[in-house]
Amino acid sequence: MANGIGNKSVVLGDIRKSYGNLEVIHGIDLTIEEGDFVVFVGPSGCGKSTLLRMIAGLEEVTEGEIAIKGRDVTDLDPSERGIAMVFQSYALYPHMSVRENLGFGLKMARTDPADIERRVAQVSAILKIDPLLDRRPGQLSGGQRQRVAIGRAIVRKPDVFLFDEPLSNLDAELRVSMRIEIARLHRELGNTMIYVTHDQTEAMTLADQIVVLRDGRIEQTGSPREVYEDPANMFVAGFIGSPRMNFLEAEWQGDGTVHIGSAALRAPIDGSSLAPGDRLRLGMRPEHLTVCEPGAERIAAQVEFSEYLGGTRYLYCQLEDGQSLVVEQREGPDWQVGERVSFSVPEDRRRFFAGDGRRLR
Template sequence: MTGVTLKGAIKRYGQTQVIHGIDLEIEDGEFCVFVGPSGCGKSTLLRMIAGLEETTEGEIRIGQRDVTHMDPAKRGVAMVFQTYALYPHMSVAENMGFGLRMNGVPKAEIDKKVAEASEILKLDPYLKRKPKALSGGQRQRVAIGRAIVRGPEVFLFDEPLSNLDAELRVEMRVEIARLHQEIGATMIYVTHDQVEAMTMADKIVVLRDGRIEQVGAPMDLYRDPDNRFVAGFIGSPAMNFLECDVVDGTVRHPALTDSIPVTNGVPTDARKVILGIRPEHIAVDRSGDTCTVDLTEALGGVSYSYLLTPNGDKLIVEERDDQRSNTGERIGISVRPERAMLFDPESGMRLR
C-alpha cells in the first residue's frame, strides 16, 4: 500500500476556481476523511485524486508516482460511490468480479479474489443473490467488495453511506472501520457528516470554499481548533458562541454568573471577543436566573437544554445529572475557564 501527496493542487472550471492550492500529505495506511459543508470542494478533490476530474495546476502523487495527468485506470485506486451502481441482472459474485473479467483476468483468480473479499465483508451467504434481494447495507458492501477485488493501492469513498437509514449508517461505519483495520490500506473518505469523520478517521481534513481550514486527528480538532469555523463544525451538538466584552482582564457576558480570565495574547480591556464553549463544559446553577430554558431534549442518559440568554443569544447545555432542566425554568450558568475558547470577531481566528 502507499500514501497520497498533493502539492499546490488547483481546479478551475473556466474562470471559476473551486480548489485553491491544496497541500496535503496522507500517510501510507492512513484513514483520511475530507469533511466540510456542501459545496466546499471535498468531492471535487477526491475526484481529482481518482483522475475523474482534471487537475488544472499542481501535482498529485500516489506513492512515488506522479499521477497528476495519468489515466484513472492506471492510478491504482478504487472508488466507492454514493450510489451502489450494481448490475441488476448479475449476482453478487458476478458484480464483484466484473471489473476483473473485463481486464481478462483468469476465472480461477477472479473466483479466489471474490471469495477473499466476500469473507472479509461477510457476504458468503449472498453470493448467488441479485442486488434486488439485498438490503441497502448489503448492496453497499458488494460495491466495497468490487473495489477490494481490484487490489488497489488507495481506496476512495465518496459519501458511501448517504443513501442508508440511520441504523444502517452506524452499522456500515463499523464495517468500513473494521475493513481498514483488517486490510491496512490507505483510505480517503468524503462526508459532510462530522460524526462519521470523528468516529472513523485517523486524520480529518476540514475544507471550506476549496481551501483547507485545518488538518489533524479527530480529538485534536475537537479540543484545539484553529478558528471558529472548525470549532463550530466539529462536534455534535455544535459549540456555543457568545459575543462578549473584555473588561479589566476578564471576559463577561450577561448569561454567565462568573467572568472568565482572558488567555495569553488577548488584549485585556475595551474590546469584543467571541467566546466558544461546548455544551458539556457548561454547568447549570439552579439558584441563578440569567437564562430561560426554551426547550429540553431528553435522550435518556443525557439531555440537551436550549437556553435563551438576557440579550437574546441561544445556548445548548448538556445535562447528565438526575436533576434536569424543564421548559420555562429560569437557571444560571457558568463555564469551565480552562475549556473556554476565544475567537476574533472579524477574522474568526482563535485568540491564544
C-alpha cells in the same frame, strides 16, 4: 516533481481546480501517510468531492501535482493510479449476480479466471456475503448492495481506497452498522483510505485524520480529538460537534477578563493585540457547562426548552441579552421552562475567537 511529493501514500502539491474563470479548489497541499484513514469533511459545496475525484482521475487538475505511492499520477487515467472508488450510488450491474459484479473489473483486465474465483471468494468471506453470491442486486437490501460495492473495490487490491459519501443512501441504523464494518475493514486490510462525507459524526468515528474543508480550502487537519478540542478557528469549532459549540458575544476588558452581561470570566489568551471594549466570541461545548450556584464567574440564563433523551438532557437557554445557550446534562433535576439557572465552564474549556473567526490563544 514538486517539493514534498515523495514516498508517502498520497501527496497533493498546490492543487487547484477551475471551471473557466471560477476557481473552486485553491492551492491545496496535503500529505496522507501510508495506511491512514483520512476523512474529507465540510458543508455542501466546500470542494471535498471535487478533490476526491481529482485524486481518482475523474476530474482534471488545473494546476498542481498528485502523487500516489511516490508516483506522479497527475495525468494518468484512473485505471493506472492504483486506486479503487466506492460511490454514493452502488453502481452495480443489475443483470449480473453478486459474484459476477465482484469479478467484472478483474475479468475486463484479463485476469486469470482461477485467480478471479480465488479473490472473489476471499472478499466475500471478509465481507460475510457468501450466501449472496448468486443473487442479483435487485434481490439485495441497501446495506448488502453497499457491501458488494465495497467488495468490488477490495477485489482489485488497490493502493488507495476512495469513498464518496458511501453511506448517505442508508437509514440511520444501517449507517451505524456500516461505519463499524468499514472501520473493521480498515484495520484488517491496512490500506490507505480517503473518505468524503458531510456528516461530522462519520468523520469523528472513522478518521485517523480529519481534513476540514470550506470554500475549496483546508481550514484544519488533525486527529478527531485535535479538531474537536483545539479548533483552529470559529468555523471548525462550529462545524465539528453535535450539538454545535455555543458562541457568546463577549467584551474584552483589558485586564484578562471578558464580560458577558453581568458575568466576568477570565480569558487565558494573549490580549496584546486587543483594546478594552473589543468584541470577542467565547466558545463553549454544551457538555462542558455545569449547573451551579450564581456567582461572579457564572453565566445566568433562562430555560426555554428541555429535551430529554434518556441518558442525556439538553437545556436550550436564553441569556438576558437574547443570546442562546445549549447545555448537555447527564444527570440532575428536571428543569422547567422559565426557570433561571446559572452555569460555569472550566477555564481550560473556554475557546476565544476574534470577530473575523480567528482563534485567540
